[in-house]
Amino acid sequence: MAAHEPATLDSVAARAGVSRQTVSNVLRHPARVAEGTRERVLAAIRESGYRASLPARQLATRRAHAIAVRAERQQDGISGLVLDAFYHGLAEAGQDNGLRVVLYAQPADEAAELEIIDDLVQTGAADAVVLTATSADDQRPAYLAGSGTTFCAFGRPWGHDDEPHDWVDVDGALGTGLAVQHLLGLGRRSIAYLGWPGDGAEPSTGSDRRRGWLEAIDEAGLGTPVEIHSLNDAAAAEAAVSTLLAGADAPDAIVCASDTLALGAHRAAVAAAGGGTPTTVVGFDATPVAAALGLVSVAQPIDQAAHLCIDLLTARFESPDRPARGVLVPPVLHLPA
């Protein structure tokens, strides 16, 4: 927190009574400098609090000592807090490892995003990227692998197991399985699923969450369960669940793929209950919205995921040719206070 002028190569040189070039040599090529001189210069560096400039270190090491991550455009809003926690976790773990975290604004499409990443890496502004929101038709991992860009994905290589890369993801199937166990413990026996459109088809975050629900239902021997789908929009979810609850196969609980869906489902359940106890709804992401509504929700260990991304990247910097590694972290059920 020293408020005085920062030490420079020149001030260190003056203090040690040597030339600026000698100080530079001590820092970059210590073997070129006689031992007595070297010790005098190192003492002057310690006393003056000199810190080599980051650009100079970057040029010397050919490393940016920085990773890039995308700042998302506002969309849904409800799940935004997951990324907030992810940014803090990356910055914290990065600082512990001498890595700064550089934000880039999410552009219109993947091609524009890859241009930004190329520019950051090729100009030496970042050594690596943490990709967020990966999907099965995501072109980014294959492109980055092809261009030799170091990256770690927060998200699995959905359906692209033949193109291995470093990734960290949350075990969504485990989360919805925990939700079903919780509901069984409450005595529910007809546990429906509210997922996203197409989440039964290709590998995705949605199909993973759906699978956990389905396997837990099968395991409990509860027969063929009901599932419906809705865009990730509270009003759309409310309409879909209203129809479901008015029908012959109305469930006594609903596991949802997101808190946004859970918000709509809960509204429909409250309306259908007409003052009575509404159908139990479980959400996903443990956002403040779920807490505000008093809903149980699956909490992703975002801070842990962020630290693991940094761990995988630092290990990759040390061993560029090591095999790709994926880490699946378990979520927990978050019960409202």
Added chain:
Amino acid sequence: MAAHEPATLDSVAARAGVSRQTVSNVLRHPARVAEGTRERVLAAIRESGYRASLPARQLATRRAHAIAVRAERQQDGISGLVLDAFYHGLAEAGQDNGLRVVLYAQPADEAAELEIIDDLVQTGAADAVVLTATSADDQRPAYLAGSGTTFCAFGRPWGHDDEPHDWVDVDGALGTGLAVQHLLGLGRRSIAYLGWPGDGAEPSTGSDRRRGWLEAIDEAGLGTPVEIHSLNDAAAAEAAVSTLLAGADAPDAIVCASDTLALGAHRAAVAAAGGGTPTTVVGFDATPVAAALGLVSVAQPIDQAAHLCIDLLTARFESPDRPARGVLVPPVLHLPA
């Protein structure tokens, strides 16, 4: 998006048939190079897509071309989305101005934060800082001004008008004034305020929001209004509002300093209404929680504030000695869908 090897000084030199030093001279000291050679080298640079490395540009310009901003620890959660939008706005406006945005993790206290900022600036990792969450007893602005660090605060210099610095803030008083106007339009006449402890005392975000409510009530000639205070916690707010609504001076509307307070107030109002229409609650920050509860809330123009912070910083880089400038941006009322 080129996937081939990036061009280097050497490859540009080979292409132009000159030495590496000549290429460097064309970039840094073009007057030293004969015009014909210079044009040949510039053509080779264009053809090869060569981009000067960021560290080299940083060393040459003595500028990091980066600004730092704090990644917040998770606290309240409900208002986190405001920062999410702020990060995206900074990254977007930064990109438009050739500035990267570097995140640092919020440490334990202000002293530790100032050490981090000093380190980022003194090592050339950032040229400037955007300070968030400023307050009256904030030591950071005076320290940064004293150490000559360029910064812009997202937040006014509460009570420190004698220490001017660049800032952008949202006009909170205007926001709560709009809330009162809205409630008057609905026919409410007894409009209470739920604020934070001590928000009538020193200049602060809380006292500013309270002032807007009080001035609008005075202007409408509605007599002495009721105000209560609570920590920014939904359960604490719920308890405080329950007591208020059970008393003799129960209001018919409550303007709140935050959506967290509004959540607690709304819960208390629903409980007190016993199935009837609850007392109208207006929140602040227009978070998804307010939307989920169907509450009107004051929305801060966060994207605009972020762009203005970048504007002030770039103007400061161009004119380091220009007078300090503060910009107050107007919020809008957000009505639930």
